Amino acid sequence: AEGGSSAHVAARPAGSGPAYETLLVTTEDDITTITLNRPAKKNAITTEMYNDIIAALDQAAKDNSVITVFTGSGDFYCSGNDLSNFTQIPEGGVEESARRGGDLLRKYVKAYIDFPKPLVAVVNGPAVGISVTVLGLFDLIYATDRATFHTPFSQLGQSAEGCSSYTFPKIMGPAKASEMLLFNKKLSAVQACELGLVTEVFPDSSFQSEVWTRLKVYAKLPPKSLSLSKQLVRSVERDRLHAVNDAEVELLKERWTSDECFNAVMAFFQAKAKL
Amino acid sequence: AEGGSSAHVAARPAGSGPAYETLLVTTEDDITTITLNRPAKKNAITTEMYNDIIAALDQAAKDNSVITVFTGSGDFYCSGNDLSNFTQIPEGGVEESARRGGDLLRKYVKAYIDFPKPLVAVVNGPAVGISVTVLGLFDLIYATDRATFHTPFSQLGQSAEGCSSYTFPKIMGPAKASEMLLFNKKLSAVQACELGLVTEVFPDSSFQSEVWTRLKVYAKLPPKSLSLSKQLVRSVERDRLHAVNDAEVELLKERWTSDECFNAVMAFFQAKAKL
Amino acid sequence: AEGGSSAHVAARPAGSGPAYETLLVTTEDDITTITLNRPAKKNAITTEMYNDIIAALDQAAKDNSVITVFTGSGDFYCSGNDLSNFTQIPEGGVEESARRGGDLLRKYVKAYIDFPKPLVAVVNGPAVGISVTVLGLFDLIYATDRATFHTPFSQLGQSAEGCSSYTFPKIMGPAKASEMLLFNKKLSAVQACELGLVTEVFPDSSFQSEVWTRLKVYAKLPPKSLSLSKQLVRSVERDRLHAVNDAEVELLKERWTSDECFNAVMAFFQAKAKL
Numbered sequence: 001a002e003g004g005s006s007a008h009v010a011a012r013p014a015g016s017g018p019a020y021e022t023l024l025v026t027t028e029d030d031i032t033t034i035t036l037n038r039p040a041k042k043n044a045i046t047t048e049m050y051n052d053i054i055a056a057l058d059q060a061a062k063d064n065s066v067i068t069v070f071t072g073s074g075d076f077y078c079s080g081n082d083l084s085n086f087t088q089i090p091e092g093g094v095e096e097s098a099r100r101g102g103d104l105l106r107k108y109v110k111a112y113i114d115f116p117k118p119l120v121a122v123v124n125g126p127a128v129g130i131s132v133t134v135l136g137l138f139d140l141i142y143a144t145d146r147a148t149f150h151t152p153f154s155q156l157g158q159s160a161e162g163c164s165s166y167t168f169p170k171i172m173g174p175a176k177a178s179e180m181l182l183f184n185k186k187l188s189a190v191q192a193c194e195l196g197l198v199t200e201v202f203p204d205s206s207f208q209s210e211v212w213t214r215l216k217v218y219a220k221l222p223p224k225s226l227s228l229s230k231q232l233v234r235s236v237e238r239d240r241l242h243a244v245n246d247a248e249v250e251l252l253k254e255r256w257t258s259d260e261c262f263n264a265v266m267a268f269f270q271a272k273a274k275l
Numbered sequence: 276a277e278g279g280s281s282a283h284v285a286a287r288p289a290g291s292g293p294a295y296e297t298l299l300v301t302t303e304d305d306i307t308t309i310t311l312n313r314p315a316k317k318n319a320i321t322t323e324m325y326n327d328i329i330a331a332l333d334q335a336a337k338d339n340s341v342i343t344v345f346t347g348s349g350d351f352y353c354s355g356n357d358l359s360n361f362t363q364i365p366e367g368g369v370e371e372s373a374r375r376g377g378d379l380l381r382k383y384v385k386a387y388i389d390f391p392k393p394l395v396a397v398v399n400g401p402a403v404g405i406s407v408t409v410l411g412l413f414d415l416i417y418a419t420d421r422a423t424f425h426t427p428f429s430q431l432g433q434s435a436e437g438c439s440s441y442t443f444p445k446i447m448g449p450a451k452a453s454e455m456l457l458f459n460k461k462l463s464a465v466q467a468c469e470l471g472l473v474t475e476v477f478p479d480s481s482f483q484s485e486v487w488t489r490l491k492v493y494a495k496l497p498p499k500s501l502s503l504s505k506q507l508v509r510s511v512e513r514d515r516l517h518a519v520n521d522a523e524v525e526l527l528k529e530r531w532t533s534d535e536c537f538n539a540v541m542a543f544f545q546a547k548a549k550l
Numbered sequence: 551a552e553g554g555s556s557a558h559v560a561a562r563p564a565g566s567g568p569a570y571e572t573l574l575v576t577t578e579d580d581i582t583t584i585t586l587n588r589p590a591k592k593n594a595i596t597t598e599m600y601n602d603i604i605a606a607l608d609q610a611a612k613d614n615s616v617i618t619v620f621t622g623s624g625d626f627y628c629s630g631n632d633l634s635n636f637t638q639i640p641e642g643g644v645e646e647s648a649r650r651g652g653d654l655l656r657k658y659v660k661a662y663i664d665f666p667k668p669l670v671a672v673v674n675g676p677a678v679g680i681s682v683t684v685l686g687l688f689d690l691i692y693a694t695d696r697a698t699f700h701t702p703f704s705q706l707g708q709s710a711e712g713c714s715s716y717t718f719p720k721i722m723g724p725a726k727a728s729e730m731l732l733f734n735k736k737l738s739a740v741q742a743c744e745l746g747l748v749t750e751v752f753p754d755s756s757f758q759s760e761v762w763t764r765l766k767v768y769a770k771l772p773p774k775s776l777s778l779s780k781q782l783v784r785s786v787e788r789d790r791l792h793a794v795n796d797a798e799v800e801l802l803k804e805r806w807t808s809d810e811c812f813n814a815v816m817a818f819f820q821a822k823a824k825l
Binding site: 428429430432433434435440441444445447448449450451452453454456457458459470515518519522523526529530533535536539 | 668685686688689690691717720721722746747748749768771772773774775776778779780782783785786
């Protein structure tokens with residue numbers, strides 16, 4: 001169907017950069033598109049994918065494209081951190097696992113903070129966890145009306161990342177942000193748009209065609225004016241965002257070694273096993 | 276009636292801490308509830324009550340509860356600062372009175388800034404003055420549709436406190452915040468919700484039952500994850516909030532000794548005497 | 551007609567200060583009103599007008615008025631920077647032109663940041679460019695339903711000013727602000743109000759009478775309480791706003807000497823010549 005996200009990413013022009021296992025990266029019409037491509041797992045992000053996305057963002061920052069788009073293949077945008085990342089305990093135990101996870105997370109969020117061009121999320125379906133929290137670091141967020149936005153941190157004994165502990169209260173005020181960040185409230189696309197987290201919501205049937213038509217027009221604007229304007233907006237907040245990222249990662253490292261988190265993640269896998 | 280706030284606070288379990296003259300403090304279902312209990316005076320806050328609330332917040336921070344709730348008994352949430360506080364002039368005159376008032380106010384607002392657990396306002400009716408301004412320091416604000424939000428500072432020759440000179444423009448933008456903070460606009464509950472000051476509005480008939488049902492669920496979430504997440508969000512703003520509190524108190528001390536304030540408060544009492 | 555802006559500014563009381571070529575400044579009912587008066591050019595701001603507005607704001611800060619109002623005569627509020635400012639190249643070439651333009655812009659925006667009394671925009675029609683971006687520095691913004699808000703920076707190879715690179719994301723969140731600041735989206739008055747940029751929208755037929763009735767009431771409030779409250783709100787942000795102003799001006803100086811900007815402005819004049 002015209003509305004399917006696979007339609008856009010199907011064409012893979014030559015010279016589109018290195019291939020990734022579970023990531024598609026294409027450049028067309030001055031737009032570099034990074035597509036999470038693990039639809040069978042609802043595009044949950046594995047350790048390998050975090051590293052691949054960092055590399056893809058680094059490449060998009062340097063290529064000739066004007067705008068960079070982040071999206072998902074299949075029905076989901078992204079189901080967040082793959083919780084199986086928690087089950088691969090290295091030598092050194094959970095402390096070492098938390099240290100490595102923290103380093104990777106800090107680097108991952110840093111890649112969004114420092115990204116120098118307009119960054120657009122094309123949210124093609126439900127979004128969970130870190131795929132939601134980093135949206136506060138995007139410039140435009142277009143969502144299908146099928147999208148939902150869910151950050152169930154405390155439910156998993158964890159805490160906010162992606163700079164959302166700062167960007168969400170700033171965008172929607174603490175009275176609304178706390179419902180998401182502390183109390184696991186899931187937002188509809190329309191609710192997220194009313195709260196300013198999402199730029200605009202489209203009917204699912206015309207989502208892809210409407211969004212890409214618009215983005216192709218935007219990508220024809222003066223490129224330096226766009227990138228310098230984006231950097232201007234970011235420059236006021238950059239130092240604070242890096243400090244917030246650091247503080248969030250430190251807390252999460254503590255959380256990942258806590259009983260609350262261990263018990264909550266175990267309960268998640270037990271519930272899954274029963275299905 | 277099921278919807279009455281008195282229904283919830285009626286039960287006073289043993290071990291609920293010290294008794295206060297015009298404050299009820301109870302702990303039940305992992306929730307500590309601080310209830311302003313001076314309904315005949317619309318829960319206006321006297322000097323004694325400021326001190327009692329500071330003590331109650333300190334106690335709630337240390338007890339085993341997961342969530343702390345602030346509410347009012349009777350039809351009003353809180354009519355703000357009891358203006359009779361202005362009529363008790365100590366030896367040392369209005370300067371001494373302003374100095375003492377400033378010290379107490381700074382300490383009062385500080386107790387909200389530093390509160391370490393999720394803090395929820397259950398706004399059971401009209402809210403005025405400082406009971407409105409500190410809402411920017413709460414995590415969740417639930418309001419009955421009978422609630423209104425009014426900060427008539429300039430009308431009384433005074434100026435904003437409770438960190439609202441910073442939090443209100445941040446939450447709703449200066450174009451909306453100025454109407455409240457400079458020009459005495461009274462908001463309906465729905466308006467306050469649309470502007471992000473309030474989390475959600477409920478019909479008065481089901482307000483208490485809906486809110487408490489939800490809060491009891493929230494209080495079962497992992498406690499450390501909740502408190503640490505709340506502290507994470509607050510940590511980015513804490514220094515700035517303390518500085519704002521200091522600046523607001525300094526200005527108010529000047530205002531309290533000004534002719535504008537004296538004349539406005541006198542006019543208030545004269546109008547009241549005529550009724 | 552009662553709704554016409556000219557009705558209000560027609561009366562020019564004695565002692566209203568110096569006369570300007572294309573600016574009307576009047577003081578009445580404790581309100582100083584600065585009216586852009588170049589309706590044949592849609593109130594586009596020339597170099598002379600920037601200087602005159604700075605002088606008028608300086609004068610309004612010192613006079614006995616309580617509130618200062620900014621508005622436009624005719625159908626437009628203001629069409630922004632007069633692009634013919636770009637065609638008067640001084641000795642020293644475009645670099646010298648950019649240096650002078652930057653100095654003037656910095657001083658112009660500084661006048662808004664440091665203005666000590668409540669500042670109200672009465673947006674009587676379409677607003678473009680710098681007349682929109684400085685709105686983030688106003689206290690109240692009332693708009694006719696005929697008003698639109700448009701900041702086509704990247705279209706002209708330029709970048710944001712008036713502190714909008716900071717105030718707009720703060721007011722409406724980055725997801726909405728980027729559409730305006732990067733991608734030239736024009737907002738309706740109702741959209742601008744929903745996003746918090748505008749305080750309230752009125753039907754054009756009753757706009758002037760409703761707004762001025764309200765402002766006359768506001769101007770009777772205790773003057774020092776109003777000005778000190780406004781300065782309190784501003785004081786938290788003042789240093790940051792000056793730093794943002796500086797950064798925006800530096801980037802614009804670079805933009806004004808760039809090929810992207812030169813080509814875009816040339817294209818603008820060519821399109822105009824063809825009409």
